[in-house]
Amino acid sequence: MLLTLVTFIPLITAFVVLAIPSEKKAAIKWTALIAAIVVFLLATKLIADYRGGGENATQVFDRQVTTLLEKVQDPGRRRLMEAGVAAIKLDFETRKASDERGPADYAAAVGLTLAENDPDHGTWRSVWELSMAQGAAAAKDIRFVEYAPWIDSFNIAYFMGADGLSLPLVWLTTLLGVLCLAYSWNIEKATKAYFALFLMLQTGIVGVFLALDFFLFYVFWEVVLLPMYFLIGFWGGPRRIYAAIKFFIYTLAGSVLMLVCMLAMYFHAGYDSFNVLTLMEVARGFSHDMQYWLFLGMFVAFAIKVPIFPFHTWLPDAHVQAPTAASVVLAGVLLKMGGYGFFRFSFPLCPDAAAGNIPLWGSFNFVHFLATLGVINIVYGAFCALAQKDFKSLVAYSSVSHMGFVMLGLAALTDAGVQGAALQMFNHGLSSAMMFLIVGVIYDRAHHRNLDKFGGIGTQMPYYTGIATLGFFASLGLPGLNGFISEALVFMGAWDSQAKSAGYPLDPKFVYWALPGIVLTATYILWTVQRVFMGPMKSETYKTFPDVNFREVFALAPLGILCVVFGVWPSLILDFMNSSLSTIVQVVAAVRS
Amino acid sequence: MFFLQTVAPTGGVTSNEVFDRYPDLVSSIGTDMGAFLPELVLCLGIVWVIFVxxxxxxxDSRRPGWHALGVLGLSLLTLVLGGxxxxxxxxxxxxxxxxxxGFAVFMKLLLTIGTAICVPMVMSHKDLQGRRMGEFYGLLLGSLLGMYMMASARNLLMFFMGIEFASYTSxxxxxxxxxxxxxxxxxxxxVIYGSVASGIMVYGLSILYGLTGSLDVGAVAQALIVTKASPSLLIITALLCFxxxxxxISAFPLHFWAPDVYEGAPMPFTAFLSVVSKAAGFAILIRFVVAFGAPGADGQALTLASGKVLDLDWPQILAVLAMFTMTIGNLAALWQNNFKRLLAYSSIAHAGYLLMGVAAVVPRIGAEGDPGWQPVLFYLVVYLFMNLGAFYIAQIVAARTGTEELPGFAGLGKRAPVLAVGLFLFMISLIGLPPTGGFTGKWQLLKAAWENGLHTLVLVAVTNTVISVYYYARIIKLMFLDQGDGEGYVLPVGQRTAVVLMVVPILWLGLFMDSTVHLIRSLSFAVIG
Structure with missing residues (x-):
């Protein structure tokens, strides 16, 4: 129930907000903010309760299989089904990767004959599906499970669950939800629609992280699209309409490929299942040829979202044009949907491709592919950032650069690398959100973002300068702040890949190639700090700028504090994610040939 | 000649022979009339509306409209009571x-509801006020009667009669x-395009008759299997019929008429053409494809519909036509500035999506899954509401702004939020985004095509979806992101209710499609042959 609340309270509040007359702006803002705070508290409760145990997906499905079996009338048939379940469980221990077994195979193995129109046929299918799901390696970490039939005719379920991978991202989303709504207090243009759309957006994003039914996931994934389209298109900058439609078309182009992959998996060998855990189990048996195309299809879908070079061109446009709070959500959590997709779908569903067993082109396999693109992202993104005159597009390109680390860490496929990648997603969520807020603060005052025209802000706005510098240094990867930990872990993981990789060992050369990115990052960040805060004041108007107000501090301070906290105490979150992440590594290791 | 292996048609038949062959000819007509009640209601209704x-x-030009609605309601009632x-x-x-x-009854329900939605649009259309409207409604009901025939025909002559009856009135x-x-x-x-197409089709039908000596679709299909007619002849015949x-259905390569006709016709009738007429076309096409794909008596499956003919299998040919139809529709729609023309091209594109289901109507050998006509029916239900809804709102807007061009929609979000949100939902449903019926419907079509191994078709279809975003989003952009001039206005309660009534099914089918899918799956389909 908790997950449903966290997901749908914002949506319900959105409708409540729409029902409030548009003149009552204060009521609208407070309703939205209070709902966001409630959701954030619920998400915090999820984090706190997660360790305490409670049933995990394995136990839940075990119980459900038992209930299903009890409903079977014919005792002989029930015994056969029980034998079938036992066979499935036995297979989990002994099964070779290349085996591929559907409900019909297991039925045949235990001598169970069921006609297509037999009512027990459906039961057996569900029994098979849930037995497979409970055996998936990831199932043991998934808690707060909610499972109910949704569209029975196509075997689509409302299946929500959270694990160490998704919960931090959910928490981050709800946190940014509170901060963004507070920061948006000064929105005067169509306030009602703005707050309603923002809440709808939050439902979509949280849903993406929590859905464990592929169909449901896809629905949430698409739900994110339209609110963001409107936020950019209506409240954005001068070229907002171009940026909005570009964002829309790019993302949709990726997601329809995901839809095709989804259909391919759904139909493969007649499993007809959208349960992600079940798919993870059967995926071990997917042929290399199939995994090749699945991985590529999903890659495009997620790569556009991350965004990975060369699919990144929508991002600078969208970020620069979007209103500040929308940029924060875009960089903070929307990009993570792509990264999350790699962790949750691409790797476990195409383990052979992820392990580098499948050549992409000649001797160039998917591990090379991801690592190369990751390195390009890091270096190319940093170069682009260096060249920007616009403050906001500099931050946008820094996102491209930072998300490259996620790819490199994933490609390394060592414990350290994958942890670094996941942590980088979380850390980038904090630091990029902070940087966009920082840009927003100065833009609200100066009404331009041209880096060459700033200067000397430091003396005029000392508090602002302090917070901003903290944010910039977190992004730069200064030791003691969060960015350092994740980037260091990624490099360690990539370096170690030769010895410890679960998949194809990555050449340490990739680390050399990525290293210039660090220097370039330091360059553009320090240079920006210098151009904005130091030196002579380039305009007299800057003397009138007030320092940060309460609204801005309220949005910025929590992020700054968290940057420090996770910088000095990273194990707080690493321990939390550890088990779920090592599962991914193990799944890939199991198929490595 | 390559079709020498024909069965000679039986010679002239005298009336006595007819009675000899069908001894219960007269009595059975009486019993069959009971099941023919909806059609009879329409027949009488046509006369009644003109009489009124x-x-x-x-x-008092609205009066016959109310009577037409009554006739449609009565026809609907008889359909529902018939079950x-x-x-x-x-x-x-x-x-x-x-x-x-079940298939025919469901289609008739769909056609009747679609027509019933168009009638109030006719009644409120400003160009159709203060005229004698009796003929209009009479012709509309006549067209619907023709479409009833199309939905249930099994005799080649009835095929032709149904299509022609629906066409002439149109x-x-x-x-x-x-x-x-x-x-x-x-x-x-x-008229010109229609006559040419009918002529070609009649030529195809006559070849079928010449080959088999029968007009009954089942008997024709059987005879084709028995006589093992030349594949090249069959493929030409099928294309002629197609x-x-x-x-x-305004599919490639016979879609050229659609934009001009849609633009010229009064808005309510454009809506009727794009939804009801198209649905009837799909009904008859499905009937045809299924008939010729039914397993033959000797277990030798599949003649026209799915047999490998000339190394081309039929689903593939339909798939290619579907690809062309949707791509041409979508690409042409990108350049349109008139709402009716835009929706005309969009409806061509949707014919392509629906053809995807038809291509999967007959499961190919070795493929399993639901027959493709089920997703087609589901999509037609969704399409009915979203397209009629879009036209309905466009008509209200056009009446206010006096133009059917796209800029008339600018700033609609501010002027009339209910209309704008309604049209927005219809647009995202036409794109095929969740949580609307357009998504679940298109998903089922894609699923059917993928299940039948038409993978390229699925890829083309999803690419088309992305292309279509551009022009649908243009309308969304105009309504919400652009500034428009003109006063805001409050909608009458009737219009507001009508919009809500059409939006609700779209959202319902998008979120809870289960009951509808179950209903469609439970429909019987009389396999002929």
Whole structure:
């Protein structure tokens, strides 16, 4: 129930907000903010309760299989089904990767004959599906499970669950939800629609992280699209309409490929299942040829979202044009949907491709592919950032650069690398959100973002300068702040890949190639700090700028504090994610040939 | 000649012979009439509506409309009371002229509801006020009657009669606004294209008759298997027949008429053409494809519909046509500035999506899954509401702004939020985004095609979806992101309710499609042959 609340309270509040007359702006803002705070508290409760145990997906499905079996009338048939379940469980221990077994195979193995129109046929299918799901390696970490039939005719379920991978991202989303709504207090243009759309957006994003039914996931994934389209298109900058439609078309182009992959998996060998855990189990048996195309299809879908070079061109446009709070959500959590997709779908569903067993082109396999693109992202993104005159597009390109680390860490496929990648997603969520807020603060005052025209802000706005510098240094990867930990872990993981990789060992050369990115990052960040805060004041108007107000501090301070906290105490979150992440590594290791 | 292996048609038949062959000819007509009640209601309704008009004043042009609605309601009632025939009850009436099965009843329901939504649009259309409207409604009901025939025909002659009956009435309705140049142009183009397409189709049907000596679809299909007709002849015949259907559903290569006709016809009739007429076209096409794909008596499956003919299998040919149809529709729609033309091209694209289901109607050998006509029916239900809804809102907007061009929609979000949000939902449903029925419907079509191994088709279809975003989003952009001039206005309660009534099914089918899917799956389909 908790997950449903966290997901749908914002949506319900959105409708409540729409029902409030548009003149009552204060009521609208407070309703939205209070709902966001409630959701954030619920998400915090999820984090706190997660360790305490409670049933995990394995136990839940075990119980459900038992209930299903009890409903079977014919005792002989029930015994056969029980034998079938036992066979499935036995297979989990002994099964070779290349085996591929559907409900019909297991039925045949235990001598169970069921006609297509037999009512027990459906039961057996569900029994098979849930037995497979409970055996998936990831199932043991998934808690707060909610499972109910949704569209029975196509075997689509409302299946929500959270694990160490998704919960931090959910928490981050709800946190940014509170901060963004507070920061948006000064929105005067169509306030009602703005707050309603923002809440709808939050439902979509949280849903993406929590859905464990592929169909449901896809629905949430698409739900994110339209609110963001409107936020950019209506409240954005001068070229907002171009940026909005570009964002829309790019993302949709990726997601329809995901839809095709989804259909391919759904139909493969007649499993007809959208349960992600079940798919993870059967995926071990997917042929290399199939995994090749699945991985590529999903890659495009997620790569556009991350965004990975060369699919990144929508991002600078969208970020620069979007209103500040929308940029924060875009960089903070929307990009993570792509990264999350790699962790949750691409790797476990195409383990052979992820392990580098499948050549992409000649001797160039998917591990090379991801690592190369990751390195390009890091270096190319940093170069682009260096060249920007616009403050906001500099931050946008820094996102491209930072998300490259996620790819490199994933490609390394060592414990350290994958942890670094996941942590980088979380850390980038904090630091990029902070940087966009920082840009927003100065833009609200100066009404331009041209880096060459700033200067000397430091003396005029000392508090602002302090917070901003903290944010910039977190992004730069200064030791003691969060960015350092994740980037260091990624490099360690990539370096170690030769010895410890679960998949194809990555050449340490990739680390050399990525290293210039660090220097370039330091360059553009320090240079920006210098151009904005130091030196002579380039305009007299800057003397009138007030320092940060309460609204801005309220949005910025929590992020700054968290940057420090996770910088000095990273194990707080690493321990939390550890088990779920090592599962991914193990799944890939199991198929490595 | 390559079709020498034909069965000679039986010679002339005298009336005595007919009675000898069908001893219960007269008595069975009486019993079959019971199942024919919806059609009879329409027949009488046509006369009634014209009759009512004779006795009403000219300025009282809405009166026959109410009566037409009553006739449609009565017809709907008889359909509902008749229920969906189960698989055992399904059969044919009037010695094999028409079939009675769940599919036909469902289609008739759909067609009737679609027409019933168009009638109030006619009644409120400003160009159709203060005229004698009796003929309009009479022709509309006549067109619907023809479409009832299309949904249930099983005799080649009935195929042709149904299509022609629906078409001739449509020609007249397109040009109903006589003084209007565009209406006249549309009407003439419609007649010319329609006649050519019918002519081609009749030629195809005559070849079938010549080959087999029968007009009954089942008997034709059987005879084709038995005689092992030349594959090249069959493929030419099928393509000739397809011309007639393609023209009805505005599929490539017979889609050229659609934009001009849609633009010229009065808005309510454009809506009728794009939804109801198209649905009927799909009904008859499905009937045809299934008939010729049914397993033959000797277990040798599949002649026209899915046999490998000339190394081309039929689903592939339909798939190629579907690809062309949707791509041409979508690409052309990108450049349109008139709402009706835009929706005309969009409806061509949707014919392509629906053809995807038809290509999967007959599961290919070795493939399993639901017959493709089920997703087609589901999508037609969704399409009915979203397209009629879009036209309905466009008509209200056009009446306010006096233009049917796209800029008329600018700033609608501010002027009339209910209309704008309604049209927005119809647009995202037309794109195929969740949480609307457009998504679940298109998903089912994609699923059917993928299940039948038409992978390229699926890829083309999803690419088309992305292309279509551009022009649908243009309308969304105009409504919400652009500034428009013009006063805001409050909608009358009636219009507001109408919009809500059409939005609700779209969202319902998007979120809870289960019951509808179950209903469609439970429909019987009389397999002929």
């Amino acid at each position: 008009d004779l006795f009403s004043k000219r300025q 969906f025939p189960s698989a055992e009850e399904a059969g044919s009436l009037f010695h094999g002229m028409v079939v009675r099965d 020609y007249l309705l397109t040009g109903y606004l006589k003084g209007d140049r565009k209406a006249a142009e549309g009407g003439v183009k419609y 011309a007639g259907f393609a023209y009805k």
